Amino acid sequence: MMTSSNKLFLRAISKRRTWVCLFLVVYATLLSSSWNWLNSIVDWYGENHKTSSSGWPAVYASVLLGAVFGVLSMAAALFIAVPAVVVIWISVVVAMAFAGKSRRSVVVEGGKVTKEIAGFVFKVLFKEGNFVALLCALLSYFIFFNT
Template identity: 90%
Template sequence: MTTYKLFLRAISKRSTWVCLFLVVYATLLSSSWNWLNSIVDWYGENHNTSSSGWPAVYASVLLGAVFGVLSMAAALFIAVPAIVVIWISVVVTMAFAGKSRRSVVVEGRIVTKEIAGFVFKVLLKEGNFVALLCALLAYFVFFNSYSSST
């Protein structure tokens, strides 16, 4: 078999997509681990010097942003195969409905823009929700450690 056929066979398996997701997510997590550690270290250095709870607010917002971006990246990686299947289904259905090639191309571009816009809106909404949830959780953890250490 040629390399191309082996690649197509491997990429068509669900386990391949799961492994790719895990590799990409682990890479994102490990690369952002330094950011997370530096945020927590910054909070550890600054929560004793400030008499207010602002370092806890800053650190929790930054942690929420990092986890929000991570969740959007993970959701996008999972959504891409589903988006491609939906797009192919729509284009093939239009072709079988008797549309000309030119109109399939034109309407396919419109459908692509609509799908991409909808996916972007959903990703943004879910990423913001995860960011808010993580920021609130981090704030309460930081604020409790701040109030218990003074």
């Protein structure tokens, strides 16, 4: 027997607005923590570049900044890619079902298609995230080194 609080919870969780709000809270938390990481890296560089005559603090800080920006870019791309991949997967499975394949073969082929699509998406995300990380690391190194 469902209580009124269970019914209210199920009704709230089934709304699109609830999921949008949850997404925004998670995204805002990610941005806030990444902003804190970026500030702490820049503060660390500010303290250490004055005491060191070498360029190593700039290298360390730029690599860390590149890593943070690379992870953030992969997370943002993943948030965009997941719904698109789901739509593609549904389209492929429905097309196979309309092509006259049996349910068993649709399930087997759907599993293969899912693995293939997910592998391709993660390969592209990893490559683009590494590119953004490298670009941000190089840019921040030249900014740190010239200050």
